[in-house]
Amino acid sequence: MIYTYKNIWFITFPIMMSILIEQLINITxxxxxxxxxxxxxxxxxxxxxxxxxxxxxGFGFSLGLQVMIAHCNGEQRYSETGKTFFQGLSFLFSLAAVLCLLSKTLSPILLKHLIISNDVYNAVVRYLDSRIWGLFFTFPSLALRSFLVGIIQTKALNVAAFTAVLVNIPMNWLLIFGFGMGISGAAIASAFAELCSLIVLTTYIFRHINRRLYGLHWSIDITILKEVFSISVWSMLQFFMSVAIWFLFFLAIERLGETKLAASNIVRSVSALFAVIVNALASVTSSLVSNLIGARERKNVFPLCHRIIRLGYIIGIPLVALALLFRQPIIRAYTENLIIVQTAQLPFTVMVLNYFFALPGYVYMNAVTGAGATRTVFLFQVSTTIAYLFCLWELSCWTVPLAAYWSVEYLFVILLGMQSIIYLKHKFRIK
Incomplete structure (x- = not known):
């Protein structure tokens, strides 16, 4: 089982488009x-x-679900893939209900103690009041995506991605400006776009997937659910922590003032486009490594990772060059405030160049995830997070440029990559 650059690209592109849904919604x-x-x-x-x-x-759980489905697919136990999928779908829908309830109850209380500006706090709460209902659409979509990636049939993810984006753009304009709903309108538009994406994926499953072959019949099997959860729990904690770090990062920036917070939001928004490429290739790594291990071809794990990284550089280098060349016009597309434009330029450059370190870091980390060692990946995340937060705390004690805060991202991805390489070499006994 050898995956060529062409194979990897045809699997990656639809996944890239599906990840683009959430990112383009945020960018819009x-x-x-x-x-x-x-x-x-x-x-x-x-x-x-x-x-x-x-x-x-939910995303972390879906990765563990994807690993389980890919293992079954690699071992040609096709009927088990559908049974595993339904356990994940049931869990994710229940999780959406629990998280909606907790968020509506606790988010305003917690955020009140974390955000200094009252105006910013009120706007955040207004956004979340509407946005949180989107979990009932995004979590089932994650289960469907895990199934399609696990069985390596990813074409529908393209259509779902484009549908969400095409719906979100006019809905944003209509609700934000047409009805004057402001930040609440953006949240409602995003949730509606995710509903449309879910409808597309569900329709594809019913019309194009052999339900008899893949065992797509509703059933509850607690044993399978426990097995999926035992793998997924570490991914859930890992990905929650990775975003929680971002939140702490932006809380630190918020204390520097509203101008630097706005500038950092622009930088983060553009960075999402590069994150789409990295996360798509990382997700493919996890699935293909799981298939290789299921087919007892561990010797091909490192060659696969190297091909994926090289493909990522082929895709990313032209985009990095364009982003640096058109840095100012890109930033000015977000705001006409010249102070914010000037403030964002150096952090923008630092963020774009981080692509060269983030790509191998996340590919190797997801190779460890694909090997089923999700607990190990979580421990890597914990050790890296401690180093990351220590650096942020040190920076907060000094008066440093905004770009210095963004440079700490380099440390984060390099440490993740190094730990993952060492683990993989030890696990597969590669010198």
Whole structure:
């Protein structure tokens, strides 16, 4: 079982488009809200990351679900893939209900103690009040995506991604400006776009997937659910922590003032486009490594990772060059405030160049996830997070440029990559 660059690309592109859903929705929100006001622009950062932290609990579970489905697929136990999928779908829908209830109850209380500016706080709460209901659409979509990636049939993810984006853009304009709903309108538009994406994926499953072959019949099997959860729990904690770190990062920036918070939101928004490539290739790594291990071809794990990283550089280098060349026009698309534009330029450069370190770091980390060692990945995340937060704390004690805060991202991804390489070499006895 050898995956060529062409194979990897045809699997990666639809996944990239599906990941683009959440990112383009956030980018669209930021682009529109940047022309509403600085408070809304800054608040959308904190609100978006708070929601993303909650979303990542479901995303982390879906990765463990994807690993299990890919193992079954690699071992040609096709009927088990559908049974595993339904356990994950049931759990994710229940989790959405629990998290919605907890968020509506606790988020306003917790955020009141974390956000200094009252105006920013009120805008964040208004966004979350509407946005949180989108979990009932995104979590089932995650289960469907895990199934399609696990069985390596990912074409529908393209259509779902484009549908969400095409719905979100006009809905944002209509609700934010047409009905004057501001930041609440952005949240409602995003949730509606995710509903449309879910409808597309569900329709594809019913029309194009052999339900008899893949055992797509509703059933509850607690044994399988426990097995999926035992793998997924560490991914859930890992991804929740990775976004929680972002939230702490932006809380530190919020204390520097609304201008630097708004500038950082623009940088984060653009970084999401590069994160789409990295996360798509990392997700493919996890699935393909699981299939290789299921087919007892561990010797091909490192060659696969190397091909994926090289493909990522082929895709990313032209985009990095374009982003640096058109840095100022890109930033000015978000805001007409020249102070924010000037403040964002150096952090923007630091963020874009981090792509060269983030790609191998996350590919190797997801290779460890694909090997089923999700607890190990979580421990890597904990040790890296401690180092990351220590650096942020040190920076907060000094008066340093905003770009210095963004440079700490380099440390984070390099440490993750190094630990993952050492683990893989030891596990597969590669010198």
């Amino acid at each position: 929100d930021t682009l529109f809200l940047g022309h509403v006001g600085n408070i809304e622009l800054g608040a959308s950062t904190l609100a978006g990351i708070w929601f993303l932290a909650i979303y990542m609990l």
